[in-house]
Amino acid sequence: MNVHVERIQKRDFDAVFTLLRTSLPDFGEIDAENFRKDFEKNFREHEQDTHYFVARHEDGRVMGLVGYGREDLSADTYYLGWFVIDENVQRSGIGETLLKLVEKELIQGGRARQLIVREWDQGANDQAARFYVKNGFEKIAVLPEYWDDWADMAIYRKRFKTSQKQSEGNRSSLAQNSPPMLA
Numbered sequence: 403m404n405v406h407v408e409r410i411q412k413r414d415f416d417a418v419f420t421l422l423r424t425s426l427p428d429f430g431e432i433d434a435e436n437f438r439k440d441f442e443k444n445f446r447e448h449e450q451d452t453h454y455f456v457a458r459h460e461d462g463r464v465m466g467l468v469g470y471g472r473e474d475l476s477a478d479t480y481y482l483g484w485f486v487i488d489e490n491v492q493r494s495g496i497g498e499t500l501l502k503l504v505e506k507e508l509i510q511g512g513r514a515r516q517l518i519v520r521e522w523d524q525g526a527n528d529q530a531a532r533f534y535v536k537n538g539f540e541k542i543a544v545l546p547e548y549w550d551d552w553a554d555m556a557i558y559r560k561r562f563k564t565s566q567k568q569s570e571g572n573r574s575s576l577a578q579n580s581p582p583m584l585a
């Protein structure tokens with residue numbers, strides 16, 4: 403299918419709202435309200451909030467949405483959210499196209515350490531979980547009963563830069579394992 407990705411425009415609001423309602427499992431009233439606020443804020447204060455992109459069919463229809471932004475108070479941790487592809491065209495590569503664009507922007511920006519996504523943990527058969535793992539994310543945490551008593555939160559992460567802790571660890575184990583220096 404021929405889709406191209408572009409920054410969202412205000413006129414897309416109704417279409418993306420319909421998309422969220424029809425294709426995002428359990429998109430409820432609270433989500434709807436949050437999305438509306440976030441979306442409106444996005445157009446008021448471009449700098450700091452979520453950056454949205456849509457995948458648009460050549461006939462103009464919106465087939466997918468993704469958003470990303472920097473986590474407040476973090477040292478360049480970014481989140482991915484509002485990610486949904488029209489249910490009639492899922493599994494045809496549009497999600498990957500949108501994710502790649504987000505990653506390209508983050509890498510070109512040069513600051514992002516990592517990209518985080520929070521989701522409703524539905525186990526290994528979960529389509530979103532499969533998607534994230536296939537695209538290089540690792541599951542790093544589960545917060546039990548976060549969304550509801552029966553709905554845990556899973557956190558997936560993709561790192562763009564090696565953790566300083568990790569590289570310090572590597573340096574010290576290298577130092578330990580390296581042969582003694584000859585004076």
Ligand SMILES: CC(C)(COP(=O)(O)OP(=O)(O)OC[C@H]1O[C@@H](n2cnc3c(N)ncnc32)[C@H](O)[C@@H]1OP(=O)(O)O)[C@@H](O)C(=O)NCCC(=O)NCCS
Pocket residue numbers: 425426427485486487488491492493494495496497498499519520521522528529530532533536
């Ligand atoms: C998750 C989602 C965004 C992925 O986008 P997509 O365009 O369908 O995914 P792509 O076509 O780029 O990638 C396909 C891969 O995703 C995974 N996947 C997507 N849909 C799947 C399904 N129904 N069953 C199993 N795996 C699936 C698989 O890993 C698949 O690879 P494969 O076909 O080689 O097995 C999309 O399926 C979606 O909108 N799902 C509902 C909303 C949602 O869960 N959003 C994420 C909230 S955190």
